[in-house]
Amino acid sequence: MIIAIDGPAGAGKSTVARRLAERLGAAFLDTGAMYRAVTLACFQRGIDPSDAQACAATARSLEIGFESDGTMTVDGAPTDPAIRSEDVNLRVSEVSAHAGVRETIVAQQRAVAERLGDVVAEGRDTTTVVFPQADLKVYLDASPAERARRRAAEVGRPDKVERIEAALRARDAHDSGRAHSPLRYDPQAALVLTDGLGVDAVVDRILALVEERRS
Ligand SMILES: Nc1ncnc2c1ncn2[C@@H]1O[C@H](COP(=O)(O)OP(=O)(O)OP(=O)(O)O)[C@@H](O)[C@H]1O
Numbered sequence: 001m002i003i004a005i006d007g008p009a010g011a012g013k014s015t016v017a018r019r020l021a022e023r024l025g026a027a028f029l030d031t032g033a034m035y036r037a038v039t040l041a042c043f044q045r046g047i048d049p050s051d052a053q054a055c056a057a058t059a060r061s062l063e064i065g066f067e068s069d070g071t072m073t074v075d076g077a078p079t080d081p082a083i084r085s086e087d088v089n090l091r092v093s094e095v096s097a098h099a100g101v102r103e104t105i106v107a108q109q110r111a112v113a114e115r116l117g118d119v120v121a122e123g124r125d126t127t128t129v130v131f132p133q134a135d136l137k138v139y140l141d142a143s144p145a146e147r148a149r150r151r152a153a154e155v156g157r158p159d160k161v162e163r164i165e166a167a168l169r170a171r172d173a174h175d176s177g178r179a180h181s182p183l184r185y186d187p188q189a190a191l192v193l194t195d196g197l198g199v200d201a202v203v204d205r206i207l208a209l210v211e212e213r214r215s
């Protein structure tokens with residue numbers, strides 16, 4: 001069984017997907033973490049994120065592994081927390097837009113799912129490109145203001161909510177506007193709007209959809 005969850009930045013995809021995977025006894029696949037790992041490796045190697053060929057070569061050179069609990073390794077080592085840094089946030093959309101990077105990473109995502117079996121995958125193109133045959137597709141969304149409030153609370157900076165909203169909107173615009181695998185709503189996906197809904201309520205709603213598909 002594959003459940004694919006897409007949506008804009010900060011919509012709650014990884015939080016919900018991780019919890020859903022736990023409830024279902026499935027593996028959790030955070031596809032964005034893979035693009036973040038490529039971006040960080042580009043920084044560490046002095047590669048310009050606009051250099052499509054060098055970014056693609058970097059993606060090909062990395063050995064990215066996944067455990068069923070969602071733990072990712074890069075070249076056999078635990079993932080560097082710097083993949084979540086502000087610097088990576090600012091350039092990951094640019095790196096992930098290169099066709100050569102996507103070709104490599106999408107192939108790895110499919111191979112991981114093949115190996116892990118039941119999978120809850122989340123990202124930007126898991127419903128449309130990576131797993132078009134998914135058993136359930138969900139598009140998770142919330143207003144930009146709500147997403148920014150949640151993210152600001154997460155990082156303990158409610159005073160920065162406006163800056164955070166601007167950054168989320170910029171990343172969404174880049175992810176939606178790119179030529180290869182843009183973020184878009186797949187008409188086969190169930191749209192789940194989460195303003196005013198807690199994480200457990202969102203997970204319960206998706207579990208109800210899983211049950212519907214099974215019956
Ligand atoms: N339904 C919800 N209610 C309240 N807070 C939520 C809800 N869903 C997620 N959150 C919180 O919002 C923040 C962003 O969630 P998360 O990191 O899962 O989003 P995401 O869609 O994976 O983001 P990104 O695409 O940027 O990685 C987290 O602090 C998370 O705990």
Ligand SMILES: Nc1ccn([C@@H]2O[C@H](COP(=O)(O)O)[C@@H](O)[C@H]2O)c(=O)n1
Nearest residue numbers: 031032033035092093096123124125175
């Ligand atoms: N399937 C995906 C997943 C992510 N991306 C790109 O990576 C960025 C970071 O993703 P997070 O979910 O960790 O925030 C995201 O902004 C996209 O640029 C992607 O292209 N495809």
